[in-house]
Amino acid sequence: MNFFKIVKQDFINILHNPALIISNTMIPLILIGVLGFVTKSNFGTMPISAYDYQGVNMLILSVALLVAITTSNAFMEEKVMRGNMRIAYAPVSKLEMVLSKIVSSYVFVSICYGLLVPFCQYILGLNLGGSNFLWFTLLLNIFAFFGCCFGAMFCCIFRSEEQANSIMQIPLFIFIFLGGVLFRIHRLGNVVNMISNISPVKWVAGCSYQIIYDNDRHLLLPVITGLAALSLLCFLVCGLLFKPEEYV
Amino acid sequence: MKTLLINKFDRIMQKKAIIALALIIMPLMIVFAIFFSGHSAAKELIGYLGTDIDDLPICEQFTVAPITEMPKLSQMAEGIYAAVVSKDGSGNYIVTSLKSDTDIKAIETLFATGQLPGDYKGDDAKRKERGIGTNILGFITMMIIIQGVALTTMYPEDRSSGAFRRIMSSAANIGSYLSAQLIFTFISLYVPTYLAIVLAKFCLDAELGYSLGMLAVLLLIITLFATAFAIFISTVLERNINLVTSGISIITCILSGCFLSISSDNKVLTATSNALPQKAYMDIVHGIEFGGHFSDYRGQLIYLLVLSLIFIIISVSLVKTRTAKGIY
Numbered sequence: 001m002n003f004f005k006i007v008k009q010d011f012i013n014i015l016h017n018p019a020l021i022i023s024n025t026m027i028p029l030i031l032i033g034v035l036g037f038v039t040k041s042n043f044g045t046m047p048i049s050a051y052d053y054q055g056v057n058m059l060i061l062s063v064a065l066l067v068a069i070t071t072s073n074a075f076m077e078e079k080v081m082r083g084n085m086r087i088a089y090a091p092v093s094k095l096e097m098v099l100s101k102i103v104s105s106y107v108f109v110s111i112c113y114g115l116l117v118p119f120c121q122y123i124l125g126l127n128l129g130g131s132n133f134l135w136f137t138l139l140l141n142i143f144a145f146f147g148c149c150f151g152a153m154f155c156c157i158f159r160s161e162e163q164a165n166s167i168m169q170i171p172l173f174i175f176i177f178l179g180g181v182l183f184r185i186h187r188l189g190n191v192v193n194m195i196s197n198i199s200p201v202k203w204v205a206g207c208s209y210q211i212i213y214d215n216d217r218h219l220l221l222p223v224i225t226g227l228a229a230l231s232l233l234c235f236l237v238c239g240l241l242f243k244p245e246e247y248v
Numbered sequence: 249m250k251t252l253l254i255n256k257f258d259r260i261m262q263k264k265a266i267i268a269l270a271l272i273i274m275p276l277m278i279v280f281a282i283f284f285s286g287h288s289a290a291k292e293l294i295g296y297l298g299t300d301i302d303d304l305p306i307c308e309q310f311t312v313a314p315i316t317e318m319p320k321l322s323q324m325a326e327g328i329y330a331a332v333v334s335k336d337g338s339g340n341y342i343v344t345s346l347k348s349d350t351d352i353k354a355i356e357t358l359f360a361t362g363q364l365p366g367d368y369k370g371d372d373a374k375r376k377e378r379g380i381g382t383n384i385l386g387f388i389t390m391m392i393i394i395q396g397v398a399l400t401t402m403y404p405e406d407r408s409s410g411a412f413r414r415i416m417s418s419a420a421n422i423g424s425y426l427s428a429q430l431i432f433t434f435i436s437l438y439v440p441t442y443l444a445i446v447l448a449k450f451c452l453d454a455e456l457g458y459s460l461g462m463l464a465v466l467l468l469i470i471t472l473f474a475t476a477f478a479i480f481i482s483t484v485l486e487r488n489i490n491l492v493t494s495g496i497s498i499i500t501c502i503l504s505g506c507f508l509s510i511s512s513d514n515k516v517l518t519a520t521s522n523a524l525p526q527k528a529y530m531d532i533v534h535g536i537e538f539g540g541h542f543s544d545y546r547g548q549l550i551y552l553l554v555l556s557l558i559f560i561i562i563s564v565s566l567v568k569t570r571t572a573k574g575i576y
Contacts, residue, residue: 019488027495034502037517038510042371044348048325053346069491077487078408162405163265165490166398170273183507184327187290209322216322 003096006087010104013083014074024070024112028062032120048127048213055126056208057181059140063113064176064201067144068168071105071151076161088244098152098238106148113140129212135220136211143204146227149234156241175199200227252420252428259402260436266398270436274395275444281387282448282456285380292330292370294355295319300335305362309370310355318344331355378509379537381457382530386506389470389526390497392437396471396478397493399433403482404489413576422567426479430560434475442467457537466536469552470529476556483563500524525555 014020035058036051043050074080087097117137121128129136154164176182178192179201185192196202203226207219260266295315296304304312310330319329324346331345333355341359343352354368369377406412415425445463448454456463481493501507503520504527512518521527528548535545542549570576 017488019491023491023495027499030499031502034499037512037514038502038508041348041511043346044352047321048346053325065494066491069494073488073491079487158265162398162401162490163263166269166401167265169394169494170269170277173277180326186327187292188284189290206322206326209325210320213321213325216320 002090002092003100006092006096006100007104007107009083010074010080010100011107013077013080014070014105014108017073017077020070020073020108021112023066024062024109025116027066028058028116029120031058031062032126051124052127055120055124055128056136056212057205059113059116059120059128060143060179060201060204060208061176061181063109063140063144063147064179064181065169065172067105067109067147068151068154068172069165070109071101071148072155072161072164072168074105074108075101075152075155076159076164078161084244094242094244095239097244098156098235098242101155102145102148102152102235105151106145109144109148110141113137113144127212129215132211132215135217136208139204139207139211139220139223142224142227143200146200146231146234149231149238153234153237156238159246175201178202179205181205200230203227249420249424249428252415252425253431256402256428256432260432266401270395270399271440274391275440275447277391278388278441278444279448279452282384282445282454283452285383285387285454292372293328295329295332297332297334305358307358307364309364309368309373310358312358333359374509379457379534380455381463381537382534383507384456385466385470385533386501386530388441388467389506389529390501392441392470392474393477393497393501393526394494396433396437396474397481397489399436400429400478400482401489403429403479404486407576413571416571416576422564422571426560426564426567430475430479433478434471437474438467438471441471462536466533469532469549473525473529473552473556476559479563480559483566501526503527505530525552528552 032051032055036049036054039054040050043053076084084097088094114137117128117133117140120126121130121133151164151168154168155161158164158167176199178185178196178199180186180196181201185196203219203223207223210216210219291309291311294310294312296312297315297318299314304314306312312333315329315332319332323329324332324344331343331347331352334342334344336342341356343355343359345352345355350368351370354364354370357368358364375383403412406415412425416422442464445456445467446460449456449460458466481496482489485492503510503517504524505521506526510517510521528551532542532545532548536542
C-alpha cells in the first residue's frame with residue numbers, strides 16, 4: 001500500500017514539472033518536423049518519405065535521450081530530494097523507493113509515447129506501420145522502461161541530478177550515434193558496424209524498421225528479452241549502490 | 249573577484265564527474281568527430297538485380313554490385329543499398345530507391361549511358377562541398393553550447409544553497425560574481441576544446457580545413473557566445489536547466505545547419521533559420537573555409553557579439569532586480 005502511495009506522489013510530482021511534459025510530447029514532434037524538413041531533398045515520396053523515416057528515428061531518439069533524463073529528474077530534482085529524505089526515514093525499503101521512481105516515470109512516458117505514436121500515425125499521417133503500429137508502440141514502451149532503469153542507475157551512481165544528467169548524456173549520445181538514428185552509419189566500415197551491435201538503440205531501430213517496413217516481427221521477442229535483461233541489470237546496480245543515508 | 253574565481257576552480261576540483269566531462273569525454277568526442285569527418289566512408293551501394301550485364305557501370309559517386317534477390321525495404325531504410333536497379337521486359341531500367349526523383353533520374357542515366365549527368369551531386373558530394381572544417385565546427389558548436397551550461401552549474405547551485413545571498417551581502421557585488429563565473433566558464437570551455445583539436449591535428453594528422461591560428465579565432469567567437477548563453481539560461485531558469493538547454497540547442501543547431509546545409513523555399517523557416525545565432529556563425533565558418541575574410545562577415549560578427557552582450561546585460565539586470573527584491 002505504501003508503495004502505491006509513493007508511486008502516486010512521484011507521478012504527481014512529474015506532472016507538476018512542465019519542462020518534463022513539454023519535452024516528452026512536443027520535442028519529438030518538433031524534431032520530426034525539423035529533421036524531416038531538412039532531409040526532405042534526400043528522400044523521394046514513395047514508399048518512405050523523409051517525414052516517415054524521421055518519424056521512426058526521432059521517436060526512438062527521443063525515447064533514448066529524454067526518458068532517462070525524465071527519470072533522473074523524477075528521482076533527484078531539488079524539490080523531490082526533500083521528499084526522498086522523508087521517505088528514507090519511513091519504514092519503506094530502499095528498493096521500493098528506487099522502484100517507485102522508475103515505475104512513476106515509466107507510467108508517465110508510457111502515456112506520452114502511447115499517445116504520440118497513434119497521433120503521428122493517424123493524425124499526422126506518417127507511416128509508422130499502419131495497423132502494425134501497436135507492435136512498434138510496444139517496442140518503444142519496453143525501450144522506455146530500459147531508459148527509466150538506466151536513468152535511475154546513473155542517479156544511484158552519481159548521487160546528484162545535474163552530474164547524473166550531464167554524464168548520462170555521453171553514453172546515450174554514443175548509443176544514439178551507433179544506433180544510426182541521427183545519420184546512417186552503415187557505410188562507415190565493418191569495424192563500426194560490429195561495434196554498433198552493442199547499442200540498444202541499434203537493436204530497437206533495426207527491429208522497428210522490420211516491423212514497419214517488412215511487416216516482419218521475428219526480431220521483436222529477442223530485442224524485448226535483451227532490453228528486459230539490461231533493465232534488470234541496471235536495477236540490480238541501483239539496489240547495490242543506492243544508499244539513502246548518503247543524501248543527508 | 250580574484251578570490252571568487254579561485255574559489256570556482258577549487259570547487260570544480262571536487263566535482264569529479266564534471267572534470268571528467270570537461271577534460272576527458274568532451275575532447276574525446278571532438279577527436280572522434282574530427283576522425284569521422286576526415287574518414288572517407290564507403291561509397292553508396294547500388295544493387296543490380298539481374299545477371300545480363302557483365303560490365304556494370306563504374307562511377308565516382310556509387311559502387312554498383314550485382315545482387316540476386318530484391319533487398320527488403322528495411323535494408324534500404326538502414327542505408328545498406330542506396331538503390332536497386334532492374335530491367336523490365338522492354339529493356340528499360342527501373343530504379344527502386346528511397347532517394348528523390350533527381351537521384352533516381354541520375355541513376356537511370358548512369359545505367360543507360362554509363363555515366364552520371366555532369367551536374368549531378370549525390371548526398372556525399374554535397375557533404376564534401378560543405379567543407380570538412382564546417383562539418384567539424386558545426387558539431388563542436390552544439391557540444392560547446394550544451395557543455396557551457398553544464399560548466400555553469402555552480403551558479404544555480406549557489407543560488408539554491410543560499411551561498412549566493414551571502415556573497416551578495418559581502419564586499420563582492422553582482423558584477424564581480426558574474427564576471428568570475430563568465431571567466432571560469434569561458435576558460436574551461438575554450439582550453440580543453442582547443443587542446444583536443446590540436447591533439448587531433450598532430451596525433452591523427454587530421455585535416456581540419458583551417459590553420460590552427462584561424463581555428464583559435466573561430467573557436468573564440470563561438471565560446472564567447474556559448475558562455476553568454478550559459479549565464480543567461482542559468483539566470484532565467486530555476487530548474488531543469490540541463491534538459492531545456494539540450495532541447496533548445498539540438499533543435500536550433502539542426503535548424504541553423506550545423507549538421508546539414510539547409511536550403512528551402514519556405515519563407516517562415518528560412519527567416520527563423522536566419523535569425524538564429526548559430527546560422528550567423530556557420531555562415532562565417534563556411535565562408536572562411538573557402539577563402540573568405542572576416543571583413544566580409546562584419547554583419548554576422550556584430551550580430552553574434554551584440555547578442556552575447558544582450559544575454560549578459562539581461563542576466564545582470566535580472567539578478568539585480570531579484571537580489572533587490574530579496575528573491576535569492
